[in-house]
Amino acid sequence: MLGSGSDNLHMRSGAGRLIEEALADLWQGVVLWDYPLSRLSTLKVGGPAKAVVFPGNAGELLKLIKGCKQIGIQWRVMGRGSNILVADQGVAGVVIVLGPDFSAIETVNESPETVLVRVNAGCSLAKLVSWSERQALSGLEFAAGIPGSIGGALVMNAGAWGSEISNVTTSITLLEQDGQIYERDRAALPFVYRSWGAPVGTIALNGTFRLVRGERVRIAGACREVLRQRREKQPLDLASAGSFFKNPVTMPAGRLIEEAGLKGCRIGNAMVSDKHANFIVNVGGATADEIKALMRLVQEKVFVRSGILLEPEVHIWDE
Ligand SMILES: Cc1cc2nc3c(=O)[nH]c(=O)nc-3n(C[C@H](O)[C@H](O)[C@H](O)COP(=O)(O)OP(=O)(O)OC[C@H]3O[C@@H](n4cnc5c(N)ncnc54)[C@H](O)[C@@H]3O)c2cc1C
16 A cells, blocks of 8 residues: 655644544555564564554654654664564554665775775675675685575574674664664673663664685585584474574573473464474464463573573563
């Protein structure tokens, strides 16, 4: 559906206005109304968002955020939906998807040894990994096979095999809640394990990464090996959000879950993978409630056995 527009949000805002009218005033691009988020999430569960929109640049995004604020519509940002669990009843307001239209990769500085690359938040990590491989740039081999967008990878501080995206990040351009756009150096960003530590509501517009010149054959080989290990260890044939729980410092979550005897444990169509115990998989037609019930069961059983309370890595989108 296409909206139609006016920029005069002050004049048009007011109590009781329908979200359709309000949004049509500030967004002329494609709007998916009452769109099931199960179609945008790799767990393949979740009810509808009132509206889903796909801005193509920072200006459009800024206009949307400011407009939503002025007319009192809630909004959330999504990348590729590979680390979210959306409630069955869906979410209120507008879901703003930073996708392929927002995905430029640009070299901003080079030296004989390194290259600084700025990448828009909607670019998929897979696209950046294969671009780096083609350019013979090393640093992102660990990320081969991690689904999702650059924005999602920064927010989640995505990582594997002992490396994290924050290791190669030099700065991030942020859209703050007040509508200001800032570039923040890596040193000013409080990255921790699986989080960038920025205040809720902050949006990553792009990230700049320092990659090191290397040998293309070696980089390609390292990526292939990472992908092989993922295929061997992870249930990639079933819908999931990857590792469901964060790894506690003392022991990997998968081992704790396996030792609690939960591999293959099932509630409805949600199951603890029998291939990798830290994956909760949707074997087909699961609901978010089933996944949440299984999540709680895993937390209870693991706590009783080990005294450790597992914390979800997956972001839960509830009302
Ligand atoms: C099969 C599989 C394997 C996986 N393996 C790994 C792994 O090895 N390591 C790992 O770390 N993760 C892994 N994941 C989890 C997931 O792929 C990563 O966390 C990924 O970085 C999420 O990116 P996304 O774009 O899909 O984020 P989304 O799921 O869309 O969003 C995640 C969160 O980030 C927020 N967000 C997204 N983009 C922005 C933005 N631009 N600005 C502000 N907030 C934003 C969302 O609001 C949400 O809260 C795996 C997932 C799957 C399905």
